[in-house]
């Protein structure tokens with residue numbers, strides 16, 4: 001997925017990528033990287049947090 005002219009540094013094209021930590025946008029022209037925090041919240045972070053909550057313990 002490409003975000004054309006979405007780079008705040010050079011005005012280049014941002015490419016949406018993903019790794020184990022979540023999603024991020026990377027500029028094809030200058031290498032600028034921008035995190036996409038929304039994806040992290042709906043992913044592993046929420047799952048790990050819910051496992052720590054033990055309803056019967058309180």
Ligand SMILES: [Zn+2]
Pocket residue numbers: 007008009010011012013027028029030031032
């Ligand atoms: Zn750029």
